Amino acid sequence: MSDYLVKSLVYDGAIRAYAVDATETVGEAQKLHDTWSAASAAFGRSLIGTLLLSASELSGDEKMTVKINGDGSIGAIVVDGNAKGTVKGYVHEPHVHLPLNEKHKIDVKGAVGSQGFLSVTKDLGLKEPFTGQVPLVSGELGEDFTYYLAKSEQIPSAVGLSVFVEDDNTIGVAGGFMIQVLPGASDEILDEIEKKLQEIPLVSEMIRKDGKTPEEILYTLFPKDKVKILEKMPVAYECNCSKERFAEALASLPKKDLEEMIEQDKGAEAVCHFCGKKYEFNEKELTKIMNEANQA
Incomplete structure (x- = not known):
């Protein structure tokens, strides 16, 4: 049961x-x-x-x-x-x-x-x-x-x-x-x-x-x-993580950190502490996150 x-x-x-x-x-x-x-x-x-x-x-x-x-x-x-x-x-x-x-x-x-x-x-x-x-x-x-x-x-x-x-x-x-x-x-x-x-x-x-x-x-x-x-x-x-939640977390990072991920790492990988799921963000996605954060 x-x-x-x-x-x-x-x-x-x-x-x-x-x-x-x-x-x-x-x-x-x-x-x-x-x-x-x-x-x-x-x-x-x-x-x-x-x-x-x-x-x-x-x-x-x-x-x-x-x-x-x-x-x-x-x-x-x-x-x-x-x-x-x-x-x-x-x-x-x-x-x-x-x-x-x-x-x-x-x-x-x-x-x-x-x-x-x-x-x-x-x-x-x-x-x-x-x-x-x-x-x-x-x-x-x-x-x-x-x-x-x-x-x-x-x-x-x-x-x-x-x-x-x-x-x-x-x-x-x-x-x-x-x-x-x-x-x-x-x-x-x-x-x-x-x-x-x-x-x-x-x-x-x-x-x-x-x-x-x-x-x-x-x-x-x-x-x-x-x-x-x-x-x-x-x-x-039960873990309620999602790619959207990690995107929000990335948006709160300093702009220089996001620029480094885009230019040097060509992307980012986020891993959930609670369940181990991995979420991949490519350069295009990171650029969108950075631009939207700057406009907020």
Whole structure:
């Protein structure tokens, strides 16, 4: 079944909870960027976190960009998300494989690093986008998204992100959840959630071993009769690049740069960071772009 995300309210609206199966989404990203195990796990968790964050905070045509810049071996991760459930992104160093950590899991912290920042820039259709930034607290990313929500959005939350990478670097399963505490949640409810979070297996194990759906992940976290499903939305990795978009970017370059491309290079090639597609521009096309930019 195609990937999807479930939104819910729990305990009569005291808790907001989301869960997502993003196996195909993360798998598509892995194929496009040829990420190796450590990069696959870190990039996948970043995509899942952005899906959950976008679903909880955006509507209409709003969009956001999540940047994770740590001192680990993969360098920067950039992910774009929107309210429609699509994400796209890239990782600076996709070919990173590390020894397993002390828990015999992929060393995401080693790949991301523990010194650096996580920033979220939201384009809400206003004059200026809004950016919130927090330091990395663990490099495991679930804790880092949790910390962002607590510090920048002032929402007590718990975020679980999980990616199972096969021996050939492809994605076995990927998914996650987000729990947000709303005003009116009692101490008893919070204690119950805290206890449950210590007991539950990784999301990837729930999907891979038990075949759990996003709804069933929520029912693992909370009593089923306390969960009210609000919406199911498809999610996917989707790049909206086009030759027209790259032409607009070229038009913003200094005139001397365009003249150099025309006279010396006899054309230009643009490559999309997000999906790897290549777009060729010949001398005639570049001249037209330059002339139209000068007239604007």
